Each structure stands twice: as structure tokens, then as C-alpha cells.
Amino acid sequence: MTLPDIGYLELFYVLLPVALVGIIFYRWSIGLSDLVIATVRMVVQLIAIGFVLVYLFTSENWLLGLAVMSFMLLVSGWIAMRPLKYKNSQHFMQLATALLFGCGSVLALIIVAVLHLEPWYQPRYVIPLAGMLLANTMNSLSLAGERLDSELLISQTQELARNKAFNTAMIPQINSLLAVGLVALPGMMTGQILSGVSPLLAVRYQIVIMAAILCSAAFSVAIYLSLRLKARLITHQD
Template sequence: MNLPEIGYLELLISCFPVVLVAVIFYRWKANSKELIIATLRMVGQLIAIGFVLVYLFKETSSWLGLLVMSIMLVAAGWIAMRPLVDKSLKHIAQLSSALLLGCGSILGLVIVFVLDLSPWYQPRFVIPLAGMLLANTMNSLSLSGERFDTEVKAGALLEAARNKAFYTAMIPQINCLLAVGLVALPGMMTGQILSGVSPLVAVRYQIVIMVAILCSSAFSTAWYLMSRHRQSVDEN
């Protein structure tokens, strides 16, 4: 069964509710400008990456793949820093290093030992997997960093602030594990089922992804918070 094609008119119809969301943002004194900019960026970035992926999926150069993933890594670190107070280059280096450690180790495990890709760099698999890990992990870093700053500002001990920040960052990940299959079918699994893959095969892929996201988020967040903890101790 082929997926129904979504034309430009149907795409506009799907985006119409965003106008209503913008109205709510405006009436409730939220930042409607940020919503509009984020939505326009999302559309533009996805259209652009669609053209890029068409090229990348035909190109098997591992060096080009590493360059693309490096750009994704730095961008994820920069976005993770957005809600945090410290906007320094040192801080973005901390965030990017944490992403590299957590996401890089888990991505390597999945590529080599789970998918057993040969050669290891196959862009159709590697780039989407890297994107899923980085996107989810950067959210965990933002949550942990914001909570750590809040706890320290409130006068909490550094170790207690670190522990609370880690727990806060892990709440969305734990909620996802509890809800999957009961409340929602995740995006990757749904996409595979819509494309005709057996639900039982899609489930196995989704388990791999869920575990990978959980572990990369936990490893990256723990490393980042340990780095912040050491930095705060040195400053004091």
C-alpha cells in the first residue's frame, strides 16, 4: 500500500491550526513572535534538509557524513544553550562535548552491534538515527541546565542541585517509556507501519530507538552536570 501523497494545499490545511495557536499565544501574553519564527524556521529547515538528504543518501563518503553530523552536533549544543543563562563559548563546548559522549557512544553501539552495517556509514540509517538521538538529548541538557541554575540560585548544595537537575531532565524520557504502546505509537514505528513494514518488525526497531534515546540522554546529562558541578566547585 502506497502512502497518500500530501500536496501543497493539504500541507497548508495541516498548518492552519498554528494560526489559532498564535492567537492563544497573543491573548495569553505568551511570546507569539517566537512561535511564528519557530514555525517558519521549522518549515524552511525541513524543506531544505529534504533536498540535502536526497543528495546525502546518494553520497557514501564517510568524511562528508562526519562533517554533516558534526554540524548537527554543534547546532544541537547551541539550541540546548538557548534557555540557559550562560551563553559563552565554553558553555556550548560543554554541551557539545556531552552530546558527543552520550549520543556518539550509543550511535556507535547501534551501528556496529545492532544494525551491523557494512560499511559502517550508510547515510539512510546513520543520519536519521543521529538526528533522533541529538534532538532528544539536547532537550534533556536544556532541562538539566535550567534546573541546575535554578537550584544553585536558590541556595541548594551543589550535589543536591545536580541530582535534582538530573531527575528533572529524565522525567520526559521516563514518561515516554511508560506511555509508548499504551498512550501513543512513536513516530518511527508509525512511519514504518504506514510504509507497509510488519508491526512486529517496527516494534523491534522502536525498542532499539527508545533505549538508545534514554541512554544517550542519561549519559550526556550526567556528564554535563558533573562538568557543571566541578566548574561550580572551582569557582567557589
């Protein structure tokens, strides 16, 4: 089965509702700049990465792929920090470290124990998997950081603030697990089914992805909150 072709006219049709979203922003006195910039960047970035991936998928240079994933990690850390109160190099390093160890450990498990990739680095698998883990985890980190800042102002102990921040960050992940298969068919599973893969095989892949996203988010958030509170304790002692 071949996926239907999507031309530039079809892309124009699907982007038309974005204009309606812009009208809502305008009528409700919400700045349009973020919406416009985000939409334009989305289109440009996806087209650009399409050309990059065409090259990467035919390359056997694992150092080039590692460089791409490192760039993805740094950008994820920067985006995760964007809505947070404190923006400095130390905070960025805390977020990047959490992403590296949280997502990296889960990605390594999938590569070695689940997919049994030989050689271990195959861009067609590794880069999309890394992207899914980083994208979902950076959102959890933003939620955790924002809630931690709020809770530190009102909670009696740092441990209580940490626990509430962790719980808040994990709400979207838990909701996704509860909804999958009943409310939503996730993008990866839908894409595989549309491309002709057996639904049962697509389901197994999706279980792997859902579990990986849950664990990478939980590990990264736990590491991030621990680093934040440790740095805060050191600062107060000084």
C-alpha cells in the same frame, strides 16, 4: 503499500491550526515572534534538509556525512543553551562535549552491534538515528541546566542540586517509556507501519530507539552536570 502523497494544499491545511495557536499567544499577551520564527524555520529547514538528504543518500563520501552530523551536534548544543541563564563559549563546549560522548557512544553501539552496517556509514540509517538522539538529548540538557541553576541557589550541596537536576531531566524520558504502546505510537514506528513494514519488526526497531534515546539522554546529562559542577568548583577556588 505506498504512502499517500501529500501536496502543498494538504500542507496548507495542516498548518492552518498554527494560526489558532498564534491567536492564543496574542490573546494571552505572549510574544508571537518565537512562534512565527520557529514555524517558518521548521518549514524552510525541513524542505532544505529534504534536498540535502536526497544527495547524501546517494553519496558514499563518509566525510561529508560526518560533517553533516558535526553540524547537527553543534546546532543541538546551541539550541540546548538557548533557554539557559549562562550563555558563553565554555557553557557551549560543555553541552557539545556531553552530546558528543553521550549520543556518540550510543550511536556507535547501534551501528556496530545492532544494525551491523557494512560499510559502517550508511547515511539512510546513521543521519536519522543521530538526529533522533540529538533532538531528544538536547531537550534533556536544557531541563538539566535550568534546574541545576535553580537548585544551586537553594540546595545545601552541589551533589543534591546535581541529583535533582538529573531527575528533572529524565522525567520526560521515563514518561515516554511508560506511555509508549499504551498512549502513544512513536513517529518512527508509525512511519514504518504506514510504509508496509510488519508491526512486529517496527516494534523491535522502536525498542532500540527508545532505549537509545534514554541512554543517550542519561549519559549526556550526567556528563554535562559533572562538567558544569567541576567548572564551578574551579572558578570558586580561583
